[in-house]
Amino acid sequence: MTPGRPYVLVVYYSASGATARMAEEVARGVQGVAGIDARLRTVPGVSAETAQVAADIPDAGPMYCELDDLRQCSGLVLGSPTRFGNMAAPMKYFIDGTSELWLSGALVDKPAGVFTSTSSLHGGQESTLLSMQLPLLHHGMLLAGLSYGEPGLTRTRGGGTPYGASHHAGPRNDRALDADELGLCKALGARVARLSLALDTSRAVGGTA
Numbered sequence: 001m002t003p004g005r006p007y008v009l010v011v012y013y014s015a016s017g018a019t020a021r022m023a024e025e026v027a028r029g030v031q032g033v034a035g036i037d038a039r040l041r042t043v044p045g046v047s048a049e050t051a052q053v054a055a056d057i058p059d060a061g062p063m064y065c066e067l068d069d070l071r072q073c074s075g076l077v078l079g080s081p082t083r084f085g086n087m088a089a090p091m092k093y094f095i096d097g098t099s100e101l102w103l104s105g106a107l108v109d110k111p112a113g114v115f116t117s118t119s120s121l122h123g124g125q126e127s128t129l130l131s132m133q134l135p136l137l138h139h140g141m142l143l144a145g146l147s148y149g150e151p152g153l154t155r156t157r158g159g160g161t162p163y164g165a166s167h168h169a170g171p172r173n174d175r176a177l178d179a180d181e182l183g184l185c186k187a188l189g190a191r192v193a194r195l196s197l198a199l200d201t202s203r204a205v206g207g208t209a
Helices: 018-031 067-072 089-096 099-104 125-138 151-155 179-208
Strands: 007-012 037-042 075-083 111-118 165-168
Touching (some): 111 125, 125 165, 151 179, 165 179
Parallel strands (some): 007 037, 007 075, 075 111
């Protein structure tokens, strides 16, 4: 990342690696847009009874997301595997801890997108994406999905929805992302990046008028 340059925050939770792979491709889509960077972050797991005690720094992979990452971002993309048609508990737990940002309006008018991975083809991709969008609406964010101008959206035989990028990982979670799924992840990142830059420019012009 370039110091001082705006960035799109890509935050995800991944259990088997598929959502992490999607996050990487979303970040590539962001990086393909000139003038803005991608910041890749993850969230720690939770136990069945209470918050899991985890080290501040993961053993491998991206850093854990902090509220300042959210506060300072120009755009946001959230990713989670599906759990009974909803986002996974670690992502929900993380979002539930953002009340401070809601109270201050820190995310108002920033663009956001979502992505998910499911083990079954009809295992709740769309409901999971919608479940992740709800708290973003409460934060006053501007939701960006995928337009049907993306050829992969009508061609896909795996994941891909107008509500956000998705992936069919298979019953053993061993199906790799196909070309269409990868392309839609990248397209989502690029779209949120372009919107973020446009809104940043609009705010800058408005602030100097």
